Amino acid sequence: MKIDSSISAVVTGGSSGLGLATVKALRDLGVKVAIFDLNAEAGETIAKDLGATFCKVDVTSDDQVDAGFVAARAANGQERILINCAGGARSQRILNKNKETGEFFHADIEKFIWTVQLSLIGTYRCIIKSALGMNGLEPLEDGERGAIVNTGSVAAEDGQVGQAAYSASKAGVKGMTLTIARDLSRSGIRINTILPGIMSTPPMLGVRPEVLATLSKSVPFPNRLGKPEEYADLAITMCRNSYFNGETVRLDGGIRMPFTAS
Numbered sequence: 001m002k003i004d005s006s007i008s009a010v011v012t013g014g015s016s017g018l019g020l021a022t023v024k025a026l027r028d029l030g031v032k033v034a035i036f037d038l039n040a041e042a043g044e045t046i047a048k049d050l051g052a053t054f055c056k057v058d059v060t061s062d063d064q065v066d067a068g069f070v071a072a073r074a075a076n077g078q079e080r081i082l083i084n085c086a087g088g089a090r091s092q093r094i095l096n097k098n099k100e101t102g103e104f105f106h107a108d109i110e111k112f113i114w115t116v117q118l119s120l121i122g123t124y125r126c127i128i129k130s131a132l133g134m135n136g137l138e139p140l141e142d143g144e145r146g147a148i149v150n151t152g153s154v155a156a157e158d159g160q161v162g163q164a165a166y167s168a169s170k171a172g173v174k175g176m177t178l179t180i181a182r183d184l185s186r187s188g189i190r191i192n193t194i195l196p197g198i199m200s201t202p203p204m205l206g207v208r209p210e211v212l213a214t215l216s217k218s219v220p221f222p223n224r225l226g227k228p229e230e231y232a233d234l235a236i237t238m239c240r241n242s243y244f245n246g247e248t249v250r251l252d253g254g255i256r257m258p259f260t261a262s
Contacts, residue, residue: 001240005032010033011033012123012126014046018232021231034072036065036126053072055072059126080134082127084126084151087170088119089115091165091166092108092165095107112164112165114165118169119166119169123173131148131189144242145189148189154195154252155167156173174248178248182246190246192244193247196252199226
């Protein structure tokens with residue numbers, strides 16, 4: 001797909017981190033971009049600075065996602081690109097010990113449900129809404145109508161202690177990628193997923209410097225955290241290269257997360 005000013009895109013979670021870097025990269029190419037995010041203050045400022053459109057959207061809400069696509073399409077036309085960066089997690093161990101009584105208690109199921117609703121079902125919700133719109137577009141070369149990129153995590157394959165909900169949600173994103181690619185093939189819509197490793201996003205940069213230094217050294221090469229711009233570059237490559245379809249790609253400097261008991 002040729003990516004230029006004739007193309008419209010929607011980026012969920014586009015007000016920070018990986019999503020923001022992707023919004024910037026798309027705007028640099030002239031793409032008309034709509035940002036879906038809950039952070040209205042940041043989103044509106046970013047949209048104004050970059051010449052994008054901001055839509056306050058909670059991807060766990062069917063009504064808000066519908067309204068977001070209506071607003072985005074009214075401003076920019078039907079999107080041919082969807083980048084799903086919205087996500088999050090509430091970490092917890094399966095079994096926990098009360099320090100005062102010594103009694104064990106199990107994980108809060110609501111935290112698991114919240115994480116899956118956001119990172120997996122929210123991603124799926126945006127895919128199906130966007131795909132329906134893309135399906136009505138005139139096909140480009142090779143009959144292509146659109147491209148979708150999802151954000152998983154290396155935790156989908158080697159999650160850490162306390163990441164059961166996050167790993168499950170991201171493994172779900174990975175697991176549905178090829179299936180959806182096959183499903184949407186008759187409509188000329190491609191879908192791929194990126195599994196980022198340790199990235200320089202706001203939550204990670206809030207960690208203590210000595211912890212960041214240790215994490216950086218754990219990456220085989222290069223010995224540093226990944227840059228959001230590197231995620232954006234791969235996402236755009238997945239959209240631009242029309243033979244890129246149904247793939248899940250780790251973007252992690254070769255890291256494989258080890259087991260840690262702490």
